[in-house]
Amino acid sequence: MTHHILKSISFIFHPIIMPMIGVLFYFSKTRRFIPDEIIYAKLVSISILTILLPILLYFLLKTLNKAESIYLKNVKERIIPLCLNCIIVLLIINRVLPISEIIELYYFFLGILISTITCLVLAIFQFKASIHMMGLAGVTMFFFALSLYFSININGTLALLAVITGAVATSRLHLKAHTYPELLVGLFIGFMPQLLLINYWL
Template sequence: MEHRILKSISVLFHPLIMPLLGVMFYFYKTPRYVDQNLINAKLISLFILTVLLPILLFFLLKTLGKVSSIYLKTTNERIVPLALNGVITVLILLRVLPQNEFIELYYFFIGILMSTIISLVLAFAKFKASLHLVSISGIFMFFVALSIHFSINIVKVIAIICLLTGAIATSRLHLKAHTYKELIMGFFVGFIPQLILIPNWL
């Protein structure tokens, strides 16, 4: 039972869905008026680019024998998917979330791009930073910054993210997917880029 729960946590909070959740939360909490049709268009575009396209690319890479599972268990398996994710993120910054529309989301994805590049460099160096921790820690820092930026009280949300971070880390350890060092590195790879970019929009 415990094994199933911990495995479910890894599946439910896969890194692919985290950027979209961050954007959905932003539109839910922003005090600015944003036309609902524009929100829907952005969310659909992001769903296609951050979830559907990576899944399709994964199946292509699996067919070609480049990856064995969606968890990218080895550093060699990570290189191509991370590089492709970096290209997709650049496309999002240029076409979906340009700086002049939603500056907060623009820098959120700049941070994601930085984390992706760092993770890619680490993969070349044969170090497998936890992408689950990269994504959840990036979301955590972004939400903290949003609460300050918009002067909103989201203490409960941030507390839940802290609990989720612990649950995800426990899950990855239990499944023997990562070591403590890989989890800690993953946390800081996601957290620090979002932190250093805050002065650009806060």
């Protein structure tokens, strides 16, 4: 029973959904006036690029025997998906969320790009940083920065994210998907780019 619960936690909070969670949170809290049709267009574009397209690419890689599971357990399996994700994020920050439109989301995705490139470099050197931790840490830091930027109290949300992060870390350890160092490195490379980049928009 516990095994199935912990496995479900890893699936529910898969890193593929983290960028979309960040975007949804931003649009729900922003004090800028953004027309509804613009918000809808951005949400549709980002959901296609960050969720639907990666899923389709995963099935393509699986068909080509380049990936065994959606969790990318093998270090070598990570290289192609991470490269493809870098291209997708570059497309987002150049076409969907350029710096001239929504600066906060531009830097959020720039932080995701830096984290992904770092994770890719580590994978090339045979180190399997936790992408789950990377995604959660990046979103948590972005939420915290937005709370300062818009002067809003989201202590409950941040506490919930801390609990979720702990649950996901426990899940990854239980499933023997990662070691403690891999989880800590994932947290670091997800957190630091978002922290450093807030100097450009906060």
